[in-house]
Every structure is written in structure tokens, then in C-alpha cells.
Amino acid sequence: MDIxxxxxxxxxxxxxxxxxxxxxxxxxxxxxxLARDQCATEAxxxxxxxxxYAERAHQLRQGSxxxxxxxxxxxxxxxxxxxxxxxxxxxxxxxxxVEPAVVYLKWANTSTTLEQVPSSSGALYQGxxxxxxxxxxxxxxxxxxxxxxxxxxxxxxxxxx
Numbered sequence: 251m252d253i254x255x256x257x258x259x260x261x262x263x264x265x266x267x268x269x270x271x272x273x274x275x276x277x278x279x280x281x282x283x284l285a286r287d288q289c290a291t292e293a294x295x296x297x298x299x300x301x302x303y304a305e306r307a308h309q310l311r312q313g314s315x316x317x318x319x320x321x322x323x324x325x326x327x328x329x330x331x332x333x334x335x336x337x338x339x340x341x342x343x344x345x346x347x348v349e350p351a352v353v354y355l356k357w358a359n360t361s362t363t364l365e366q367v368p369s370s371s372g373a374l375y376q377g378x379x380x381x382x383x384x385x386x387x388x389x390x391x392x393x394x395x396x397x398x399x400x401x402x403x404x405x406x407x408x409x410x411x
Contacts, residue, residue, distance in 0.1 A: 251303040254325040268314040301363040304354035308344035331408035
């Protein structure tokens with residue numbers, strides 16, 4: 251994840267059209283490093299670190315077209331937008347193809363990082379945080395999102411315009 255994040259960061263620094271601008275990307279990266287390093291004091295340092303990497307990769311890919319470009323060395327995809335029944339906001343999903351694979355989901359003021367688990371079909375990601383257990387299952391353009399207190403929501407990929 252560190253190698254991929256370094257690659258995305260360097261690409262964002264070369265993107266004069268990135269949001270935020272490259273000088274702000276550099277400042278944000280310094281703050282991100284400090285926050286990531288605080289994971290060492292958390293109850294589950296690995297989960298904290300993975301979550302920080304996934305969130306930062308999402309931010310860099312979302313803000314920079316250059317960071318989203320396709321090249322053979324990339325370990326990230328997205329963000330890809332999903333519309334889920336019963337959820338007023340689009341869900342942005344950024345995928346990290348590491349072992350185990352990770353998906354970072356963000357909607358409204360909420361986000362979660364889930365790890366891929368074996369599945370007989372599609373890609374199944376699961377995780378647990380202070381809100382409870384969550385899962386995201388994707389098969390092609392269809393997905394199911396399960397969150398505590400919300401039940402199962404059917405999701406479809408939003409076309410890119």
C-alpha cells in the first residue's frame with residue numbers, strides 16, 4: 251500500500267489541475283503522515299494503518315485525473331460511484347488490489363474500509379468498527395451494501411458522464 255500511495259502522491263504533485271492544487275497536496279501529505287503514525291498507539295494498529303492508506307489513496311485518486319490514469323503498475327481503481335436504494339448520497343468506492351484486497355467506501359459524512367474475504371461469486375468485503383459489522387459485495391455493475399441499522403441496500407454502478 252505504501253508503494254502505491256507514494257506513486258499516487260507523486261502523480262498528484264505533477265497535476266496542475268488537481269483538487270487540491272499540488273502545493274496543498276504536499277501539505278495534506280505531511281498531515282496524513284502524522285495521522286498515520288498515530289496508528290501505532292491504537293488498539294488495532296494494522297486496521298488503523300490500512301484504513302489511513304485506503305482513505306488517502308481515495309483522496310489522491312479523486313482529486314487528480316493524472317493519479318487515476320491507467321498504467322500497468324497501479325494497485326488502485328476508482329473512485330467508482332454506486333447508487334444504493336435507501337441511501338440519499340452516492341457511495342464512492344476505491345479499490346486497493348493488495349493482499350487481502352481492500353475497498354474504501356465514502357458517502358455523505360461517513361466512510362468505512364473493508365477487507366476482501368473469500369466468496370463463491372463476485373467480490374465480498376467485510377469489516378467491523380464501532381458502528382458494527384458492515385459488508386459490500388460486488389458482482390459486475392451490481393452490489394449489496396450492509397450497514398448496522400440499515401439492513402441490506404441494493405446498489406448499481408453510476409455511469410460516468
